[in-house]
Amino acid sequence: xxxSNHRPESSEPSWGKRSDLDVLNRDIPRVxxxxxxxxxxxxxxxxxxxxxxxxxxxxxxxxxAEIESIGLEAASEMPGVVHIExxxxxxxxxxxxxxxxxLAVVAAETPxxxxxxxxxxxxxxxxLAPVVTPEQALEEGAxxxxxxxxxxxxxxxANERGDEALADAALAGAVAVVERSFEIPVQHxxxxxxxxxxxxxxxxxxxxxxxxxxxxxxxxxxxxARTLGRDASRIRxxxxxxxxxxxxxxxPGLEGALAARIANATGRPVHLMLTRSDEFAIAGNRSGSxxxxxxxxxxxxxLVGLKLQADKLGGVSGGSLPGPPYIYTVEDEAAVxxxxxxxxxxxxxxxxxxAPGHPQASFAMEAAMDELAYxxxxxxxxxxxxxxxxxxxxxxxRRVAEEIGWGEHPHRDRPGSAENGRAxxxxxxxSVWGPGGRSSRCDVTVRPDGSVVSATATQDLGxxxxxxxxxxxxxxxxxxxxxxxxxxxxxxxxxxxxxxxxVTTGSSAPAIKDAAHKARESLEVLLEDVLxxxxxxxxxxxxxxxxxxxxxxxxxxxxxxxxxxxxxVAQGEFRExxxxxxxxxxxxxKVEVDTLTGRVKVLKMVxxxxxxxxxxxLALRSQIxxxxxxxxxxxxxxxxxxDEQDGFLLSDNLDLYKIAGAQEIPEMVALIDDEDxxxxxxxxxxxxxxxxxxxxxxxxxxxxxxxxxxxxFTADNVLETLYGKI
Amino acid sequence: xxxxxxxxxATQVAAAGSMIGSSAADEMAASEAAGASEVEALRGASELxxxxxxxxxxxxxxxxxxxxxxxxxxxxxxxxxxxxxxxMGSCGACTVLIDGQPAYSCLTLAATCAGRPITTVEGFGSxxxxxxxxxxxxxxxxxxxxxxxxxxxxxxHAALERAPEADLDELKYQLSGNLCRCGTYPHVFExxxxxxxDRARGGEGR
Ligand code: FES
Ligand code: FES
Numbered sequence: 001x002x003x004s005n006h007r008p009e010s011s012e013p014s015w016g017k018r019s020d021l022d023v024l025n026r027d028i029p030r031v032x033x034x035x036x037x038x039x040x041x042x043x044x045x046x047x048x049x050x051x052x053x054x055x056x057x058x059x060x061x062x063x064x065a066e067i068e069s070i071g072l073e074a075a076s077e078m079p080g081v082v083h084i085e086x087x088x089x090x091x092x093x094x095x096x097x098x099x100x101x102x103l104a105v106v107a108a109e110t111p112x113x114x115x116x117x118x119x120x121x122x123x124x125x126x127x128l129a130p131v132v133t134p135e136q137a138l139e140e141g142a143x144x145x146x147x148x149x150x151x152x153x154x155x156x157x158a159n160e161r162g163d164e165a166l167a168d169a170a171l172a173g174a175v176a177v178v179e180r181s182f183e184i185p186v187q188h189x190x191x192x193x194x195x196x197x198x199x200x201x202x203x204x205x206x207x208x209x210x211x212x213x214x215x216x217x218x219x220x221x222x223x224x225a226r227t228l229g230r231d232a233s234r235i236r237x238x239x240x241x242x243x244x245x246x247x248x249x250x251x252p253g254l255e256g257a258l259a260a261r262i263a264n265a266t267g268r269p270v271h272l273m274l275t276r277s278d279e280f281a282i283a284g285n286r287s288g289s290x291x292x293x294x295x296x297x298x299x300x301x302x303l304v305g306l307k308l309q310a311d312k313l314g315g316v317s318g319g320s321l322p323g324p325p326y327i328y329t330v331e332d333e334a335a336v337x338x339x340x341x342x343x344x345x346x347x348x349x350x351x352x353x354x355a356p357g358h359p360q361a362s363f364a365m366e367a368a369m370d371e372l373a374y375x376x377x378x379x380x381x382x383x384x385x386x387x388x389x390x391x392x393x394x395x396x397x398r399r400v401a402e403e404i405g406w407g408e409h410p411h412r413d414r415p416g417s418a419e420n421g422r423a424x425x426x427x428x429x430x431s432v433w434g435p436g437g438r439s440s441r442c443d444v445t446v447r448p449d450g451s452v453v454s455a456t457a458t459q460d461l462g463x464x465x466x467x468x469x470x471x472x473x474x475x476x477x478x479x480x481x482x483x484x485x486x487x488x489x490x491x492x493x494x495x496x497x498x499x500x501x502x503v504t505t506g507s508s509a510p511a512i513k514d515a516a517h518k519a520r521e522s523l524e525v526l527l528e529d530v531l532x533x534x535x536x537x538x539x540x541x542x543x544x545x546x547x548x549x550x551x552x553x554x555x556x557x558x559x560x561x562x563x564x565x566x567x568x569v570a571q572g573e574f575r576e577x578x579x580x581x582x583x584x585x586x587x588x589x590k591v592e593v594d595t596l597t598g599r600v601k602v603l604k605m606v607x608x609x610x611x612x613x614x615x616x617x618l619a620l621r622s623q624i625x626x627x628x629x630x631x632x633x634x635x636x637x638x639x640x641x642x643d644e645q646d647g648f649l650l651s652d653n654l655d656l657y658k659i660a661g662a663q664e665i666p667e668m669v670a671l672i673d674d675e676d677x678x679x680x681x682x683x684x685x686x687x688x689x690x691x692x693x694x695x696x697x698x699x700x701x702x703x704x705x706x707x708x709x710x711x712x713f714t715a716d717n718v719l720e721t722l723y724g725k726i
Numbered sequence: 727x728x729x730x731x732x733x734x735x736a737t738q739v740a741a742a743g744s745m746i747g748s749s750a751a752d753e754m755a756a757s758e759a760a761g762a763s764e765v766e767a768l769r770g771a772s773e774l775x776x777x778x779x780x781x782x783x784x785x786x787x788x789x790x791x792x793x794x795x796x797x798x799x800x801x802x803x804x805x806x807x808x809x810x811x812x813x814m815g816s817c818g819a820c821t822v823l824i825d826g827q828p829a830y831s832c833l834t835l836a837a838t839c840a841g842r843p844i845t846t847v848e849g850f851g852s853x854x855x856x857x858x859x860x861x862x863x864x865x866x867x868x869x870x871x872x873x874x875x876x877x878x879x880x881x882x883h884a885a886l887e888r889a890p891e892a893d894l895d896e897l898k899y900q901l902s903g904n905l906c907r908c909g910t911y912p913h914v915f916e917x918x919x920x921x922x923x924d925r926a927r928g929g930e931g932r
Pocket of ligand 2: 192243244462869870871872873874875905906907908909910
């Protein structure tokens with residue numbers, strides 16, 4: 001029985017005054033640091049069960065084909081093969097590179113045996129025109145690869161907003177006008193732990209256990225229920241640790257369904273993790289885009305009109321791109337028009353990826369801000385401030401400008417020259433996000449021996465969620481973080497949200513706070529008899545409870561818990577007023593461009609970011625830096641490459657699909673915006689990934705006058721932009 | 727050439743090369759001579775003794791088995807701290823020390839490791855008794871999802887061994903064989919520098 005029934009309806013939980021906090025708003029080393037740093041943390045990849053089978057997928061190497069036959073005979077006779085099945089029949093089509101290109105699955109006693117068997121499958125197929133580029137998709141008579149029902153072309157329905165004639169009229173009256181076309185490539189998530197599951201089947205009266213590398217411990221049971229042929233409540237999902245998701249791991253996917261099917265068919269545990277090349281082929285991506293943006297400003301720098309035409313390139317999915325004007329405002333909303341459509345190729349469908357659509361929109365919009373500023377002879381920061389409504393953005397831009405040395409920079413209202421060989425430039429960008437928060441639960445258990453458990457079915461993607469699950473409780477009860485055990489990553493725990501759109505903190509932190517507060521009040525009820533003060537008049541600090549204003553009346557934590565005759569379980573739930581819904585950020589980047597070789601070196605990046613009350617400043621700086629680094633990587637290096645003639649995905653490994661490494665990392669400054677004094681919390685991981693590549697492009701332009709309209713910013717791209725095609 | 731004979735040929739090439747440990751080669755030769763079944767010859771499995779984190783471990787490997795596979799899937803109980811991310815020498819998640827030198831275990835055949843001491847991330851410390859580098863990774867938050875972390879921990883130990891006084895640029899160079907998608911690099915550099923300072927002040931260094 002829970003003693004929390006005794007709770008009087010006295011006070012509401014609150015995050016408290018920042019100056020009073022002992023645990024939160026400080027640097028808290030993550031509680032799972034030691035297991036991660038010593039290799040003891042068990043990821044789904046690492047799960048080993050007795051009698052476990054190893055499964056592998058066979059993926060067709062090109063996106064479109066007609067299957068003539070899939071010969072399993074030789075493979076099925078290979079040593080160790082236990083289960084083998086083809087997913088396509090003769091005559092079936094492979095319609096796109098993605099889950100539709102999975103031809104067969106094999107499960108064997110060892111990983112090598114599964115790999116050998118895979119190679120022994122004999123596939124005969126007729127290759128069809130690949131349709132991997134938007135040009136191919138838009139060609140006259142191109143095969144229709146769209147998944148929309150009754151689609152007769154590869155173009156999705158255009159989303160049209162505003163009146164083009166009004167926008168044209170406004171642009172005609174502008175003092176300065178820029179018009180540019182931009183090409184933004186598809187980006188892969190590149191989670192270092194690939195997608196996959198280990199599924200342990202069970203008799204009907206016991207739960208099936210699923211180890212999943214997922215952003216949705218709570219949603220995965222539902223995702224597998226049908227395939228496993230049992231109710232979601234009898235599927236237990238465990239994700240103690242997971243090696244990155246970034247938006248790509250919301251559901252079990254085909255790989256989860258196949259693992260479930262094999263587990264059911266064989267009655268044995270199945271380990272099915274994608275290989276790295278599988279991951280590039282079928283695990284999703286951030287959609288690319290092509291945009292033509294025209295923006296005009298008056299002599300005061302205020303935007304007066306805007307027109308956007310954009311294609312979202314999300315493969316067989318729709319892709320994402322928020323409507324214009326992105327973050328900046330055009331005074332007369334009627335002067336904005338846009339036409340955004342999806343162009344489908346026979347390539348893997350895009351998925352959510354850290355701030356879906358936003359980095360794409362940022363790239364074009366920040367470029368326009370730079371160019372308009374130069375046309376008007378206006379300072380880049382001033383130009384932005386004039387077109388941003390939020391005071392928060394104004395102060396953040398000023399702060400990053402100061403930190404990057406903008407005041408001393410020699411050319412703030414015009415680009416530098418390419419003539420000197422080495423040119424240094426600075427660029428800027430801003431971000432917003434509405435992280436939200438919703439229903440989430442948490443149980444805090446206090447035992448008579450003084451031990452405390454904080455439990456919720458969230459997952460830690462690397463954000464530090466596990467750490468605040470303990471830290472929030474420690475703060476409320478005056479304990480150290482180490483005195484509270486955090487339990488997460490288990491669908492049997494009180495439900496929490498899927499981690500997407502930075503909702504995790506805003507959803508689960510209020511529930512944890514609520515549970516901790518209830519536990520504290522229940523303990524205070526017991527203390528009424530002992531320390532003789534009413535509920536609400538106690539101070540919990542340094543492992544002691546004392547009566548406010550009378551430190552002589554106090555008890556150590558352990559003595560308080562000894563008053564309990566049984567464990568106390570306090571159940572917390574999401575409280576709207578404990579979370580915040582909107583965040584802002586500003587970034588600056590400083591680069592050096594070698595105008596002879598075209599090489600770009602990022603020298604420094606700075607972010608200033610708000611998020612309400614910072615729960616853990618250390619983890620927060622990690623997130624901010626990580627966002628900047630992913631944006632840098634996106635801007636400088638990342639490029640998916642298909643062979644346009646046959647449709648092979650050429651960049652299906654980490655040698656050819658480059659991500660940022662140690663030597664690309666500039667000096668980085670993560671500023672937590674402490675002028676944000678909102679007494680509430682929210683997630684923030686999306687925001688810092690949004691404008692970094694835009695700021696770098698702006699810095700390249702500022703350095704040497706080259707406005708790069710294509711990503712990534714490779715040396716040949718820089719040289720071509722500076723000197724034209726050779 | 728049929729697929730089977732091709733595989734068999736490949737096995738023989740590997741066996742004839744100098745890359746293979748003698749016990750595996752002997753076993754191969756013996757089983758061929760004894761007219762072992764074609765499948766046996768094809769698999770070429772043999773027992774290998776390797777020294778991992780100071781303990782001798784017996785593991786059944788084939789000529790093609792990489793050290794990474796031997797650690798993660800062939801050994802009983804397996805050592806899964808060392809991660810596989812790319813399997814082709816691009817990312818460093820599989821970094822271990824062989825004879826004290828950092829190596830990508832995904833590019834190292836297990837059979838070449840006989841008689842060469844191997845240290846994996848587990849060999850540097852445990853959660854209750856971490857090495858100075860592991861402790862610094864925790865203090866400076868040199869990890870987020872943590873999947874790259876074991877590789878970085880080993881690489882950092884090796885870097886500080888090779889270049890104890892490395893400046894930041896040299897540290898970046900020394901750690902350039904490892905990739906992190908979460909973007910922990912600045913925190914990893916801070917951790918390495920904290921260890922340098924600590925060791926310079928006479929800290930243990932383990
Ligand atoms: S797994 Fe060995 S280098 Fe990537
Ligand atoms: S911490 Fe996630 S990949 Fe490095």
